[in-house]
Amino acid sequence: MGKSSRKVPGLNQSSTADISFILLIFFLVTTSMDTDTGLTRRLPEWDPNAQEQEVKIKERNIMTVLVNRNNEILCRGEVIDISELKDIAKEFIANPDDKANLPAKEEYEIKGFGTVITTTKHCISLQTDRDTNYDIYFQVQNELSRAYNELRDEWCKQQFGVSYTKLEEDDDRKIYARSGMYPSKISEAEPKQYGK
Amino acid sequence: MSKFRSNGKREMPELNTSSLPDLIFSVLFFFMMVTSMREVELKVQFTTPQGTEIEKLVKKSLVSFIYIGQPTPQWRGKIGTGTRIQLNDKFAEVDAIHDYVAQERESMHEYDKPFMKVSMKIDKNTQMGIVTDVKQALRKAYALNIVYSASAKQKKNQ
Numbered sequence: 001m002g003k004s005s006r007k008v009p010g011l012n013q014s015s016t017a018d019i020s021f022i023l024l025i026f027f028l029v030t031t032s033m034d035t036d037t038g039l040t041r042r043l044p045e046w047d048p049n050a051q052e053q054e055v056k057i058k059e060r061n062i063m064t065v066l067v068n069r070n071n072e073i074l075c076r077g078e079v080i081d082i083s084e085l086k087d088i089a090k091e092f093i094a095n096p097d098d099k100a101n102l103p104a105k106e107e108y109e110i111k112g113f114g115t116v117i118t119t120t121k122h123c124i125s126l127q128t129d130r131d132t133n134y135d136i137y138f139q140v141q142n143e144l145s146r147a148y149n150e151l152r153d154e155w156c157k158q159q160f161g162v163s164y165t166k167l168e169e170d171d172d173r174k175i176y177a178r179s180g181m182y183p184s185k186i187s188e189a190e191p192k193q194y195g196k
Numbered sequence: 197m198s199k200f201r202s203n204g205k206r207e208m209p210e211l212n213t214s215s216l217p218d219l220i221f222s223v224l225f226f227f228m229m230v231t232s233m234r235e236v237e238l239k240v241q242f243t244t245p246q247g248t249e250i251e252k253l254v255k256k257s258l259v260s261f262i263y264i265g266q267p268t269p270q271w272r273g274k275i276g277t278g279t280r281i282q283l284n285d286k287f288a289e290v291d292a293i294h295d296y297v298a299q300e301r302e303s304m305h306e307y308d309k310p311f312m313k314v315s316m317k318i319d320k321n322t323q324m325g326i327v328t329d330v331k332q333a334l335r336k337a338y339a340l341n342i343v344y345s346a347s348a349k350q351k352k353n354q
Contacts (some may be wrong), residue, residue, distance in 0.1 A: 024222035038345040046335040130325030145249035
């Protein structure tokens with residue numbers, strides 16, 4: 001009895017590939033690639049010939065924000081607190097009351113949307129001293145971004161009834177607001193040496 | 197005799213290794229995914245500022261990094277405590293940025309090159325002088341898309 005040579009059947013391995021794929025997908029999903037976050041800016045192109053030329057911009061169209069070496073913020077010649085900057089910037093960018101000392105409004109055609117009236121030629125010039133603290137500079141950049149984002153948000157709510165922040169990144173409405181109605185125009189000016 | 201008594205010459209079955217390639221491949225893929233994000237050894241220490249309006253950088257492959265901050269304690273004895281720039285794995289001067297950007301751009305796909313971004317991880321307490329120097333160098337190197345790296349701060353309730 002039981003003398004015959006019995007063989008143990010080989011394990012069915014056809015599902016191991018599936019298991020390994022599940023593992024692979026699991027790791028792919030769960031591995032957190034520590035994504036970098038930050039404020040995106042675009043530098044002006046370098047033009048060696050344009051060093052001396054001052055670009056002529058009407059005074060009403062420019063808002064100079066200077067952060068000096070004592071980390072004080074001067075906006076259009078007045079010392080302000082960082083908490084005031086956002087509202088000043090918002091008023092400057094949008095010019096809601098058509099003031100004569102704020103940027104002129106013009107008709108501007110947003111492709112795919114239509115014609116809007118906005119301040120097309122405004123420019124925020126951000127200047128710093130070599131001894132300015134980077135953190136203050138960053139906070140100023142952040143407040144300016146906040147001004148833009150709030151304006152875009154208000155515009156989106158008014159036009160489309162949705163919040164700017166809730167729109168997908170490639171949504172047309174977001175692009176209209178970001179690059180049509182209120183494009184970011186922050187000039188990262190050449191550094192200057194103030195009072196040494 | 198018992199039914200369960202074994203008295204035949206039973207052979208131990210060989211381990212089936214046919215799925216080994218699959219396993220290896222999955223491990224390989226996993227490591228390929230993870231190591232595509234180059235981890236550099238940081239030789240400077242920095243705390244990036246906090247902001248409310250920050251955006252996520254979606255495509256990692258487009259981003260190059262510049263670190264600016266104080267050297268870490270083990271390097272201070274050698275090069276002092278002044279603010280330094282780190283490119284790749286080593287300390288560098290502002291002049292080296294041009295080559296660094298060119299090299300980073302060279303390693304990219306042709307269609308990715310226009311979208312190259314440079315993320316600057318700068319310590320809070322850095323002075324703007326060195327930052328503007330780096331920015332000017334980036335302009336000359338035609339790396340115009342920059343990111344001021346920062347971490348998220350909770351928005352204040354208005």
